[in-house]
Each structure stands twice: as C-alpha cells, then as structure tokens.
Amino acid sequence: MNEMSIGLPDVVLQGFDALGLGDRLTVNAAIREQHSHGEDTTTPVMPDAVVFAETTDDVVRTLTLCHQHGIAVTPFGAGTSLEGHVTPVRRGVSLDVSKMAAILEVNAEDMDCVIEPGVTRQQLNEYLRDQGLFFPVDPGSHCTIGGMCATRASGTNAVRYGTIRENVLGLEVVLADGRVIQTGGRTRKAANGYDLTRLFIGSEGTLGVITRIRLRLHGIPEAQSAAVCQFESLAACVETVIAVMQVGIPVARIELLDEVQMGACIAFSKLPDMQPIPTLFLEFDGTPASVREQAEQVEAIARDFGAASFAWATDAEARNRLWKARHDAYWAGIAMVPGSRGIATDVCVPISRLAEALLGAKEDIAASGLLAPMVGHVGDGNFHTVILVPPDQPDALERAWALDKKIVARGLALGGTCSGEHGIGLGKREFLETEHGAEALAVMRSLKTALDPKGIMNPGKIFRN
Amino acid sequence: MNEMSIGLPDVVLQGFDALGLGDRLTVNAAIREQHSHGEDTTTPVMPDAVVFAETTDDVVRTLTLCHQHGIAVTPFGAGTSLEGHVTPVRRGVSLDVSKMAAILEVNAEDMDCVIEPGVTRQQLNEYLRDQGLFFPVDPGSHCTIGGMCATRASGTNAVRYGTIRENVLGLEVVLADGRVIQTGGRTRKAANGYDLTRLFIGSEGTLGVITRIRLRLHGIPEAQSAAVCQFESLAACVETVIAVMQVGIPVARIELLDEVQMGACIAFSKLPDMQPIPTLFLEFDGTPASVREQAEQVEAIARDFGAASFAWATDAEARNRLWKARHDAYWAGIAMVPGSRGIATDVCVPISRLAEALLGAKEDIAASGLLAPMVGHVGDGNFHTVILVPPDQPDALERAWALDKKIVARGLALGGTCSGEHGIGLGKREFLETEHGAEALAVMRSLKTALDPKGIMNPGKIFRN
Secondary structure, X not given: OHHHHHOOOHHHHHHHHHHOOHHHEEOOHHHHHHOOOOOOOOOOOOOOXXXXXXXXHHHHHHHHXXXXXXXXXXXXXXXXXXXXXXXXXXXXXXEEOOOOOOEXXXXXXXXXXXXXXXXXXXXXXXXXXXXXXEOOOXXXXXXXXXXXXHHOOOOOOHHHHOOHHHHEEEEEEEEOOOOEEEEEOXXXXXXXXXXXXXXHOOOOOOOEEEEEEEEEOEEOOOEEEEEEEEOOOHHHHHHHHHHHHHHOOOOOEEEEEOHHHHHHHHHHHXXXXXXXXXXXXXXEEEOHHHHHHHHHHHHHHHHHOOOOEEEEEOOHHHHHHHHHHHHOHHHHHHOOOOOOEEEEOEOEOOHHHHHHHHHHHHHHHHHHOOOOOEEEEHHHOEEEEEEEEOOOOOOHHHHHHHHHHHHHHHHHHOXXXXXXXXXXXXXXXXXXXXXXXXXXXXXXXXXXXXXXOOOOEOOOOOOOO | OHHHHHOOOHHXXXXXXXXXXXXXXXXXXHHHHHOOOOOOOOOOOOOOEEEEOOOHHHHHHHHHHHHHHOOOXXXXXXXXXXXXXXXXXXXXXXXXXXXXXXXXXXXXXXXEEEEOOOOEHHHHHHHHHHXXXXXXXXXXXXXEHHHHHHHOOOOOOHHHHOOHHHHEEEEEEEEOOOOEEEEEOOOOOOOOOOOHHHHHOOOOOOOEEEEEEEEEOEEOOOEEEEEEEEOOOHHHHHHHHHHXXXXXXXXXEXXXXXXXXXXXXXXXXXXXXXXXXXXXXXXXXXXXXXXXXXXXXXXXXXXHOOOOEEEEEOOHHHHHHHHHHHHOHHHHHHOOOOOXXXXXXXXXXXXXXXXXXXXXXXXHHHHHOOOOOEEEEHHHOEEEEEEEEOOOOOOHHHHHHHHHHHHHHHXXXXXXXXXXXXXXXXXXXXXXXXXXXXXXXXXXXXXXXXXXXXXXXXXXXXXXX
16 A cells, blocks of 8 residues: 555555455556546646445445545546546545446336436436436536536536436435435425535535435427527527527527537538538427427527528437537537647526627637637526637637636626536636625535535535635 | 513613614514414414514614524514414514515516515516516415525426426525525526525525525416316326326426315305316416317326316416415315314325325325315325314314324325425424434534524424424
8 A cells, every 4th residue: 555655644544444445445546647637627636545436335434534534535426527626636535436326216107216426317318218218417428417416517408407406306415424314305396494405416525425316307208309500690699599588488408509619510520511600409399299389489580580591300310410419519629729628618697698698708709819619508598618728829728717707707797607507616716706795605615614524525626715 | 662571681672772673673462463373273472572674684683683682583474384484482583574575676588586575476476467477386375485485385386387496596695693695696507606595495484584586487378278177086086197297298287176175165166067076177388289289188198097077267267266266275175164273284295106195195084083175286296185173172183183193104104205385394393304314404403503503593493402
C-alpha cells in the first residue's frame, strides 16, 4: 500500500485495510488519473485513492471511516460532469459507484422501478423495452442515473416529461456519517413530511451518496413522429418555439441548433439533406391522431414565421439518425477545431426572454472572436453554447471564460438561471449568490452543515468556501 | 391590552406595542376562538393573540419579536386544515396571512404569476379567466394557496396537472428569526443549488412563513368534456381506473365516489339522474379531437369492466353542476348524520394496490359500525373516507380513530402513505416513523433544528416532541 502514502494518513490506511475492500480500493495511478476530472476544462486533481463500491454497505463503510477521520469523499459515476463535480479538489477518496448498476425491480403495473445509481438511461431503456415502458430523462450523454439525480439533470425530453426531479419517486442515501436513509415512496404523490427526495436531487454529492433510486416510468407512446424545420433567421426559429409553447402544444422534444452547430452536425453526422441554417428538431408522442394533430399545429406556426422547410422523419431509422445527430452535437462542435476543448454554457431563461437571451449570446460570441456552436432545449428556455478553446491560442481560455460570464450575466438579467441542467459544481459557484441572494445561500449552507458537519462530502462544490 | 395577559409575557406585549401593528394585533376572544382550530376534530386551543399580517414586513416584525422571546407562532390561512395544522397547541401567536391576498403579477407569455399567500384558487382563476389561463390545483375547499403550499396539497386535477409541488416556481419565505429568503425562480427548470422551494412545500409552517408564491399557470384547454360512469360493483369501478391509468390516457380528473357517498351527494346536491352506486366522475381536457379520443378510450375500458352507464356532460352548466357536487361531497357526507363531525382519512397507495386498499377499507368500515362515505382522487391512488362521528354516541370518536388507524395501517402495508394531500399536522404524526424510518425522521428533525433552532414555528406539528 505504499502508493497511498501520498495523502491518506496511516490511521486511515489501516482503517481501509480493516474494511477488507480488497481490489475495490485502489491507489493505481492510472485509475486515480481517470478520477481526477470530468468532461470539463477544470484543472484535474488526483484523489488519494479510489473506492469502487459494489454495495450500499461498501458506501456505508467508506463514509463511516472517512467521516471519522475527516477525509474528503467525492462521488463518481460516469465522469461526464461538465462543471467539475467529480474533481476531488481536496483529494481524499473518489467514491466510484458505477459498478452499482443493477436494475433491482420493475413494477410494470405501477410504472416504477428501483435501480442502483450506476445504471445508465440506455441500459435501463434496453431492459424495459419489452414491457412497453421507458424512462424519458435524456441528457444526451452516457451518464449514470445517479449522476443525473445528483445534478438535477434534464435534457431533450424534459419539455414533455419533466426533469429528473419529476421522475424520481424516492432514494436510498448514505449520509456523510454512514447512516442510511430511505426517502420518498411508491405513491405518485404524498404530503408526509419534508421532501427529502427533492433535497438530495440536485445536491451534487454534497449531502450524501445516492445508492438506490426509485424512478417513475412512462408507457412507450403508441405513435411517434419527428420533424426537422429550418429557418433563414434565428429570430424566426426562436419565435416559432415561443409560440408553440404558449399555445400549449405538448411536443415531446423541441431542440434548436444554430447555423454554426448545424454546419458542424452536417459534417460530423452526415446529414446531406439539411442546410447549415437555424433548425428545430422536433418529436411528437401520443396516439396516431394526436401526433398528427400536434405536428400539423406546429407546422402551421412555423410556416407563419416563415420556415424555409418542414420535413418529416416518420420511420424509426430516420428518427434515430436525427436524434443520434443531436446527441453527438457536442462532439460535432468540438470536431470543428481539432484539439480544442469546450466550455459549455447552460443558461435557462423564461420562455418570453429566450429570443433576447439567444440573440444576445450570438452577438457576444461574434464579438469574442471565438467559435461557439449553440444548441438548446428551447421548449424549457434552456440553451447551451459550447465555446471552443483552440489549443494554439494562449489567451483563448481566458477569453472563453469572459464570454461565458457575459452570456450568464445576460441570462440572469433576463430573470434566468446560470444552470438549467448541468449543475453548479466548481464552474458556476460565482453566480450563485447573485442568483439566490445572500440569505438563501446561507440557508443552503446551514442545511449542508446540518447533514455534513465535517464538510467531507464533495467539498468545494456548489459553495465557495 | 389587558386581555393579552393570559399568556404573553409583559416584555412581549411591550414589544408588540412598539411594533405599532395597531388593529392588526388582536386579543379579541371571538377572533382567538376562530384561530383555535381548523376543520378537523382536534381539541381547539386558543392562541394568546392573533396577528393579521398585511405585508411581508408585518410577518418579519412579528417573527423577529417572537423569535427573540421564544414565543410559538402558528401560521393561519383559511383555517381549512383537516389535520390540526392551525391549532396553536403551544398558544403564542396565530399569524393570519389571509389578508395578504393580492395578485401581484401575471405573465401571460410565460404562464406564471406572483401572488400573496392568502389568495384562493377561486380568486386567482376568476382573475385569470380573460387571459385564457388557469391555475389547476384544486383541493376542493376554499383554502388559501399559501396553505396549499404549506401542506403540499393536490386534489382532483393532480392526475393531469400535478400537485402544488409541480406548480410552484418559487417562494418568498420569512424564516423563524425574521430573515427573508427568495427561493426558486422564473425558469421552468434549474440546476442551481439545493431545492429550497420543495423544502418549504409541505413543511406545514414548521420552517418559516410563506409570504409570496410564484405559480406556474396553464392555458385553458380548447375543449373540455365530462362524463359520469356508474358501476354495480366497487371492484369493477376501481379496475377501470387502474386500466385507464396503465394505458396512459391523460384524463384531467378521475374521481371515485362509493355508493354511500353517491347516496349522500344525490340527496345533498340534487342529482336525480344518478344511482346510489359506485361512480366515476371524469373530465377530459385538450383539443376537440383529443378530448373525443380520450373519452372514447375510457368508455371502451369502462364497458369492458361492465359499467352500468356512461353519460356525457358536455355543456358547461352540466359540468359545473357535476364538479360542484364533487366539491360538496364532504358536506354531503357530514349532512348524512346531523350534528356529526368527520374524520378524514387520506391514504394514498401505488395504483396497482388501489383495489385492495379500497375494498379492505370498505370491510373495515362495515366492521366498525360507523358510516364513512368514500371519495377518491383515484388516478393518483389517493382516497378519502370521511368517518362520521355521531354526536349521540360517547364512544364513537374513539371507534372512529381506531378505524382511521386500521385504514392507514393497511395503506402503509400496501406500500402507501398515511397522507396523499392533507399533510401530517397533529393527526398523522404517529405514522411518520413507520413510514420513513427513524433515520429519515432524524434527518427531518435536523433540518428543522437548522432553520428554527428555538422551535417557535408551528410547534407540535409533523414531529411528536
């Protein structure tokens, strides 16, 4: 165990020895390196050790020991965080729960299931398909559902099916000191005391480690269809979205890609029929009649706003190609500048302010001299720019952060939030007080202190200490 | 101020004098009596004084003073609680916010609004009607929306539109010590730190006083229709509900009334066309085509389960009569036994266990020798029995509580909760540890202690001290 002497005190090393975690505890440098960062541009920090938990009891024993000795614990899932969540800034233990990936229970008649936190959306939906059920929350990465709970994730389907917040019925959580609690329950609603489930959803690993999740499921819709709607101007594209939402058409997805992003996707995902102009990708779920009705309503609105084209993707293959291209948008953007890194902004605004927020961001991007393709879960008022940081420009990272701040500042001024779905982590902490006010932030800190008095759980995240 | 000497220490009386609340502070016995109970059977307790807050600042000043001197504060809205929430068991101040009833802001394009806590659903919907918007959460009483937030209320429309939890975007809350915080925001979603909004929703006045509420609104549906579907057997009625939910038909309301409740409603609300047999009241919202489609699907399912009749109520007047009758169901039940009081049970179970829960409750009622009409928001798995306590039977109250416990115990054994929507208050505290486990309850207590260290906020509610 020599390699562990880097950071953990001897007494902790002896404690881990006594736990008998065997291979589940490692100080291997390559594995520690993998656990030193997510998919963001934060400076990596190596943990002192990585624990691969396989059971709730592994988590309990690890936390109990770390709590006793004040060792920092950073939960780790698939490592897809875009805001530095999994970077163990105070070293200590990276607690990897990705091997806790069992689907424990599916209740088709109640449309719920119980899973371990390392299960991914893809894995779960593969498993559920034969039962006519699906889990809708789709952030578009190969993240774990535990990570989605921790960051209050959402994605393309949230406009219709809600975010992870609306799709979790209950949790098992191991608290900082090793106590295990069950939150929520099996019913669709309850008025039975404080909503602990919602307290842990979005707490970013700072209050405890999620070890089981009870999810709401949905019936696979009888009919689905998709469409691609292209516009000469971004303004017309956004106005179409606002009108669709205000009329109340229950679209399943309504995704915007600007002309830069469309250019990238056409090249990356081979979409020869599309133009590099502002575009909406749409999906409609329901009965055959309601899907037709929704799509006709949207087409009529889009035509009113001067849509250049409105093309159907009715067969499953065309639909899958479309959504695959949308999912790969981040990588298509990165591929525009070989070797670049991307900083993802995540502003969300009230729908009526979406045009201002988007068009303003476009101006800021133009002024920055950087390339930043834009995509948006625009039905929710949420959009991302991936600011590309070229490897050969020494000042580019600084300019990129300056651009990020400008886009966020405008979002906040428009009544929005700095984060629609990626979470705060390290990257958005500076905006939090502006957004909530000092007193609300103090309340959040007091909850943190109540549940994690020693501050061992994912320290440095959400709060600037 | 002589009458105040009943309870408040002189120093507090002097403090109130200095606040200059004028008529907004009263010790009038009749007013204190009004604030000694809700609509439940809890033994009334008179507060020492009642403050009628008219502004957030009134609330701030009252709480600051009470916090300083450790005086209990019990928030009061319309006084419609069914679980003893507004009974000031430790006397002190009843803080009535019902005069804070301004609609401060309506944003039609973002479909949100900001209101004060004393606004009722009826008042808000009256105000919104011209703008084509409505607020859907409908517990069926003349409660305030502040009270709905405090108890995590829901009601007949929740099956389609969600509970109050899903329809609140943010809050202004005055904490126990007088600090004011803003929670949530204007966006449809956010991943920006702990979900304080959801922490206060359902906290039953034990963590602070809600002084402003930002609500999500919905567009008034293009088409609406209602139907009444009657069954010879309760089992067939429940099986129909389960099938409708499992198929995923987005019914706007699906309400069950058993034969006892139907008998009461026919007499109370003059419904000559209906039979005193198990009945579903249904509502469908959407476009004309989707409303027709949903209703046809439901009728087909009901016929499969042997429905005795399926009658439409398409015109607005017939629909209003129907829902008025449903809203008055509680009073129709009480009217069956003149002078009686009612104990409302509020069990909610997973939908697959609804038949067992309902039919089991019917057996328990029969065995008790008491009369207890039954209604249910059955699409959510939630049902109420109003156990009638006749004035002339000395042991009836005890028998009623025994019956209540039996129905709750079965609900919990079926994976359910003791409260779908009424909250815990005084009446359901004993079930909470069974439901959540000791550790989760300890976490709730630690949150309470973090935000209200002196325990002045609605003491005695949720937790048994």
